[in-house]
Amino acid sequence: MSIWQTLGITQTKDEKEIRRAYARQVKKYRPDSHPEEYQQLREAFEEAKRYAAYAIYDDESADDEYVEEQANIDVDVPHLESLLHQEAVNEEAVNDDQQQQELSEIRITYPFSDVLLDDYQPSINELPVVETAYTQELIDWLAKLFIIDENAAKRELVELWENVSQKGSLQTHQQFHQDFAWALSEQEGLTEAVVEHVSSLLGWRLDEYNSEQIIPFYIQNALTEQLRQTEVARAWKQCQIDAVHGDYIVSQSLRVLTSKNEKVSYKVRLIPGLIPQIAEQVKQRTSEYPELKDKFNPAILSFIQQPRLAFNWRGVFLCIFWGLLLNMVATQPDVNSGVAIVAGVIILFYLFFNDLIMFGLHSRKKAFTVFLVSEFFITLFVILIFFLGLSGVLLFFITGLDIGPAHGAQAMVIFILMWLFWYAWPKDKPSIRRPGIMMYRMFASPWKFLEYFKFSWFSLVWLVIIYLIYYSAMHNLLKYCTEFLVN
Incomplete structure (x- = not known):
């Protein structure tokens, strides 16, 4: 699918039209609900803007050269008529084979000039390179670095933000904030300390009522959800640690809860006080993190719902x-x-x-x-x-x-x-x-x-x-x- 099909418009060099098309499409493909489509839309939008910039440059260069060429041409009407007559005679004298060969090699010329347009087309190396303040790949890499090496990521973020502040426009700044916040929300293991540091450095003001002016609510919700998932993952890891290093009755109850067995072992009934301890651990751990209930062994959860005969102290x-x-x-x-x-x-x-x-x-x-x-x-x-x-x-x-x-x-x-x-x-x-x-x-x-x-x-x-x-x-x-x- 081409970038124009992704944006839902025909090929154009009008940047305003490109932005309007992007605004229409982004309402359909939000980052939180359609992340893949949103990424394709962003790439198509950036590519279309670069195309529009190149096209405008080509038009301006061609117009300047055309004006300069016309200024150096003396218009001689009799000479012009002679040229037109000679051109008509030459066209009648061309046979069919020559006509087919020439049609395949047609080259456009300026009016009243035998200067070829192809001679004025800039090569690909001569096209201007639109320097961007950042790339999506750089943002994704930096967001992952915050999970791997937080100190190194802090230094890289300071340098990147200085570059964006110097080279980017206000609109680029706003887009950078949203892109980086969304990249952070996709990182497993994201901590509240990282979000607070980034928010303080970039001025997101997430703790203020009008923070949506910088970071939209749907991105803030994604950050909050990722932070919650990190807390749940830590709580689950703590359950696994306590299952190995906790007190005997606590470790036994958590081993049963974190196991993958589809059937309840008879040993659960033979250990005095184990069933009440399992129920107590479920109540205690899920009171703060209800999501843990989906991670616990469903067979054990069903088992403790009914009164059971078992040894107790x-x-x-x-x-x-x-x-x-x-x-x-x-x-x-x-x-x-x-x-x-x-x-x-x-x-x-x-x-x-x-x-x-x-x-x-x-x-x-x-x-x-x-x-x-x-x-x-x-x-x-x-x-x-x-x-x-x-x-x-x-x-x-x-x-x-x-x-x-x-x-x-x-x-x-x-x-x-x-x-x-x-x-x-x-x-x-x-x-x-x-x-x-x-x-x-x-x-x-x-x-x-x-x-x-x-x-x-x-x-x-x-x-x-x-x-x-x-x-x-x-x-x-x-x-x-x-x-x-x-x-």
Whole structure:
């Protein structure tokens, strides 16, 4: 496609017409939406301007020589008529073969002169060279240099801008600003420091409300988008670094998120706390850079959207805590081993199996409903037995302290039970689930104490105290149940 087809006009040496055509075409092919077409349009525009400059020079040179030639010619009318008559005779005498040969060698002459026009055509080496202040290739190279060697690019930019300021017109200055800003917006790895330095040197005033007078908004938006892509790339690189050098649980979660596996490995379920950590990393990293969500493993993102069965430190700790406690209680001679086993089954059910069964029956509505209703009434019965036994233990314990009359001890027992019930009873859950959640909270309370103290060294002291209190309460409760069954 020729430059005139690109501009959408016929061949012309009118520079105004060329500029109008360029203005019409640039509205169709903007740099942000059609970069390739815009580049072709710019090259065609520059080539057309050079053509117009050369054409104007040729016309002026030819006119000057024509005027000088005419000034040296004496017009002799009889001689002119003789020349015309002789020319007519010569034309009649030419045969067909000679006519074909001469037609192929026709050369244009000036009127009233036998001087050939070809003799006055300047050679290609004599044409004037229109010196440009910069080229697009130079701008592209300098923009890339800012990414490779910023210090060297700063020196080159100072020299280039001095050259443009001295040799270019105001329109050239404006075009230089836009061309260089657009070239920068195409550079991957562009930083805000580079843009601020260039803006300060060239006077772009990007932080002012009227900055579009120098750099149009669409170019500013392109710069902003490239800066954002650089920040996202850095955030993604940081994810990859943390996946190798971060803390164990953090590095494992980021390795899974940055992997390309299409299936989720079973190891994700076996590492305690990994699934919650993955969800936490996704939330934390995408809060500032939502674009990272497109880079994370889609299989993992889909996996953490649903509740999953997996090991966690809370479950491991509670198993060890209650396992050791029940083992010590069951060895006591005043506690029946069967009662201890039933207590262990109840604890395991509310800590683990209750949620596991509901998770398995969630897709089967009828069975799920039957289980919820059954679990509700069974749990109420367990709570009744638990509180009756605990009240008896507390009453016996407080009365044994001999700190006051019996009715005072009963009041203290009621107060303790009310506080325990208020702490464990869920207030923002469905009614049918409240008894089961209450039992879970009571059995999970040792872990809650550790969380409250943020797992500090001081929490270890409280852990020992809590263990002794729970051991005493469980021992007396199971002993009371054993005596009740025996009697």
